[in-house]
Amino acid sequence: MAIEGPFWRAIAVYRVASLVYAAVLMAQQRGYEQPVAGWLVIGVMALWTAGATYAYAVPVLRRWPLLAMDLLVTMACLLASPYVQGSLQGAAGTMPVPATWVAAPVLAWAVYGGRRTGAAAAAVVAAGDLWLVRTPGESVVINGAVLLFLAGVVVGHVARLAKQAEERMQRAAEMEAAQRERERLARDIHDSVLQVLALVQRRGRQIGGEAAELGRLAGEQEAALRELIASRPATPxxxxxxxxxxxxxxxxxxxxxxxxxxxxxxxxxxxxxxxxxxxxxxxxxxxxxxxxxxxxxxxxxxxxxxxxxxxxxxxxxxxxxxxxxxxxxxxxxxxxxxxxxxxxxxxxxxxxxxxxxxxxxxxxx
Incomplete structure (x- = not known):
């Protein structure tokens, strides 16, 4: 749907911005014992950012295979963080290599499928994030998981409402077009077919006999045709x-x-x-x-x-x-x-x- 376009563009911008943020953290080398491995992960993230941005821009590619691949690549980059952080994993002030980049598939799932799919993707990413932390009680990690859930649910809800609004607008436009066409046909028919049927009905009654039956049938068809012209086109x-x-x-x-x-x-x-x-x-x-x-x-x-x-x-x-x-x-x-x-x-x-x-x-x- 056309209304989804701004959502996918916003997710693309978020991917690029969060990739830059992850690269800045890697450049500062805070909490990363293996920066070479870290830059390899950043490279994978950059390649996938470019590929996903292109793929999500093509409506026919927005399907579950792409969404599943998006989540798998993100989880792979996230689970590679322990090898990059080494003994500094879980230390205060450190973040996984993807940093905030991991929220991108959650947003994509939410836009595609709504609240439930957004929450499901958030659960997967949050579970991986919590598994990496050696001190599970750390409030920052818990807060991150909560924010992922909120993002998935809220964005999914808004995207679903936007889709429903677009569907209603499309139905309204179709109803208006159908009504205009019906009015045009009514003008053309009124001066021809309906008048002929009415004339046959009157003359049939006057003549009687078999003509009366033809007149009755003409009257039924006239009533049916008038109802067809005047009927409202919109039903669920x-x-x-x-x-x-x-x-x-x-x-x-x-x-x-x-x-x-x-x-x-x-x-x-x-x-x-x-x-x-x-x-x-x-x-x-x-x-x-x-x-x-x-x-x-x-x-x-x-x-x-x-x-x-x-x-x-x-x-x-x-x-x-x-x-x-x-x-x-x-x-x-x-x-x-x-x-x-x-x-x-x-x-x-x-x-x-x-x-x-x-x-x-x-x-x-």
Missing amino acids: QGATDLRSLLLRYGSPEVTVSTPATPLLLPAETARGAAAAVKAALDNVRAHCGPQARAWVLAESGEGTVTVSIRDDGPGIPDGRLDEARADGRLGVAESIRGRVADLGGHVSIVSVPGQGTEVEITLPS
Whole structure:
């Protein structure tokens, strides 16, 4: 991500500055019995600083192999310190050869993976630092380990927040672009397709017969197309707004009512619920006639989403559903009840002769 760039550049600057600091300590020869070996370690540090600076600047190389190599090289330079310090190891005022350079991989791990990976890298480096000290109770060493943990956790947290902010900004930009495109399409479609569909619907009703059925279908497609144009594009990844699926079934004979706020469900659950609603509406059309009225009401409760489908037909006689199931007609049993049961929900059907039928579908949200 582009927002990570400043973090990696800051780590590169830190590597160079801490390398210079380690070289200055080596030049003063304070606490180092084997300065030649020390300069060899400094040389390795310089080579790795150059290589890591280049590698981390290339996004495709920022992967776990590079991070693991970064930590291994740092630990190798740190664990070489006893051979450079000799008998002066642990003496007051002495530092390992890498000095503060060892914090660079901790920062890199934190930027890449967040708080936990930063803390894990800090634990490895701090353990190596503590192992080198002959007087573990020395407060300076303990303070250094604490600072490594704080750096890993804080930098990892800030980097994670920055990534999340960039993702939100990117989604917002995509939503805005999609909305602009939708508005452009709406302007183009409104004066052509929608008007033609509306005309077919009106003329079909006037002519009657088979043309009335064509008019009804044109009305359904007009309502679906209007909803597609007006629908909001933004939903969380992996979720679907059930409203947008239900509103497609709206027509002069079917009234769909939904809340103003999204009814977010897992994509598979939303599609299954919409298919069950369609099966219920198909039953209304098949058993009550094409002119029968139906009402679809969707609402959300505490951890549930409920969709009810009510019609003004003659109702279902007692025992009719059991007879249909025994005869192998499984429209209600499988297309509605079976489908909803597979999604973890349940269906209740209430029918009064002469007063219509109501099918209520309840799903976990």
